[in-house]
Amino acid sequence: MKAQIQYTKLDGSDGVALMPSAVTSLEEAKRELAAKLDLPTVEGIDGEDVDARLRQGGVRPETVVFSQLSE
Numbered sequence: 536m537k538a539q540i541q542y543t544k545l546d547g548s549d550g551v552a553l554m555p556s557a558v559t560s561l562e563e564a565k566r567e568l569a570a571k572l573d574l575p576t577v578e579g580i581d582g583e584d585v586d587a588r589l590r591q592g593g594v595r596p597e598t599v600v601f602s603q604l605s606e
Contacts (some may be wrong), residue, residue: 537604540587543548543598552582557603564601565589 536557542550552571558564565585574592577584586596 536605538567538601539604540571540599542568542600543590543595545593545595546561553604556595556600561599561601565596565599568594568599597601 538554538556538558540552540554540558542552544550552568554567554571558567562585566583569585569588569592572592572594574588577586577591587604589596589599
């Protein structure tokens with residue numbers, strides 16, 4: 536299984552990232568996307584703030600969606 540993550544950038548353009556393995560939750564999709572885009576870690580009160588990490592990288596975190604792709 537592979538995963539496709541779709542998102543909207545802060546400038547309004549769309550983005551797509553393909554992951555080599557399955558993604559099982561929205562939080563995992565956001566973390567995988569941030570890692571794929573090589574965004575720096577942002578620490579929050581309870582650890583990593585992945586939404587802030589995405590925003591700083593130019594991604595609207597509320598627009599992130601994922602789907603599984605079969606091979």
